[in-house]
Structure formats: C-alpha cells, structure tokens
Amino acid sequence: MIPFRRTFLALATTLLACTTAQADQKPIWGLQAYGDICRVKFGQKEIKPGVWRLIKVDKGCDIANFKGYAMQGDSHIRFYGKQNSLIASADKGADGQWRGVIGDGDPFEMVYFGPAKGNKPAKTTTNTQTSAAVGKCVTYINAKKRCASPEDTTYKAFETIALQPLAPLNLYFMPDAASRVQSVTPRNICFQEVRHCTERYFDKEIWCQVRVGNESGWILRKDANHVYASKGCG
Incomplete structure (x- = not known):
C-alpha cells in the first residue's frame, strides 16, 4: 500500500470513528483556538511528503494560517503552516475528544461538526422521530442518526424559549456566519x-440572540443540515 493510502486510511478510521460516514465523505471538523472555531475538511492531496492539504470551509478565521495536517499513528495529529512549520498538535483522549496546544501554548481542540454539504449521505439504520431517513432530514449535531423534532426545526415569532447548545458554538456579532466571532459558548450552558430569533428562509437557518455573562450575541440554532441548539434545558 502506498504511503498516501496508509496515511489517509489511518485518518479516516480514526477521525470518522464517531460516525458511520465513509472515508470519501470528507466530514467537517472545527479547529478551536483563540476563542474561534474554524471549520475544515481533511483533503487527500499531498502538499509535502507526509503532509496533506487542509481544506478550510470558513474564511477570516483566527487560525486561517493552517495549511496541512499529518497523522502520527491513530491518536495524534499535527497541523502545519505555509512555511512547513508546526503550528499545533492534538491527541485523542480516552473520552474520544481531540485536545492539544497551538504553537504559543494556548489550548487547541478539534470538534466534530458532521458530513459536508453535498456529500452522499452514509447508509444508516433509521432511528428517528419521523419517517424520513437520516441524511434526508435535519439531524442533531450530537446525534446524527436521529431526525430533529419539529419544535427544534421551526421558528415561532415572539415565542420565549430556553435553548441548550449541543456543541461549543460561536457567538457572532450579527446573525450571519460571515460576521465577527465574539467568543465561543461554554459547554453545558x-x-x-430567549426571546429574539430570526429565520433566514434562503439558507434554511434559524439564528437566536443570547447573552453569555455580560456579552450579547447570536448563535446558529439550526441550518439546512443540523440542529445546534435544542429547545429546553435539562
């Protein structure tokens, strides 16, 4: 087996362990550092010996200088910049989460976001609240085998609700992913x-304005693929 296939299959086996996706689906991961989350896909093009292309989904992220990645065994990954310099590394912990440090010592984490848009959905056993098959419905970001309930995929004007984030979420200045990221919502908040939400019909997105401490901003509640914050807490 050629080196590329060994490296990519190791990456696919390790990084896709939490899903039923196939290796060619290029799922989206979030690289979290400096209070920002930049979504990426792990490409299959070698940019230098043993280092493969990192495909960025978002623009203008604080960690936009990430260019490539390399797997070290099944539980260690490294990231490289333009000058082939090592920028960050992460290890897979016993809990299945990827954590490490960026070059200057700040915490670094990898967060799974789900399959990329436009990829063929994996074949899964239907285990949903509706008759729709997974891959043809909006699913929960932390439970991708289950279609989201109607109350989590719809928006009612002037409704006051409680929202539970299902993953670390960016807190945006405006209800738009191109807006400035102010911070990242903490876990288990x-x-x-929540009284002010807005729906973008063209993008099939629902955004809600929330407050974290003394800071107010917007979180993406759902998009065309996933629910990121469910209704109710506890």
Missing part, C-alpha cells in the same frame, strides 16, 4: 428566556 443553558440559555433561559
């Missing part, structure tokens, strides 16, 4: 009495 519950947003009580």
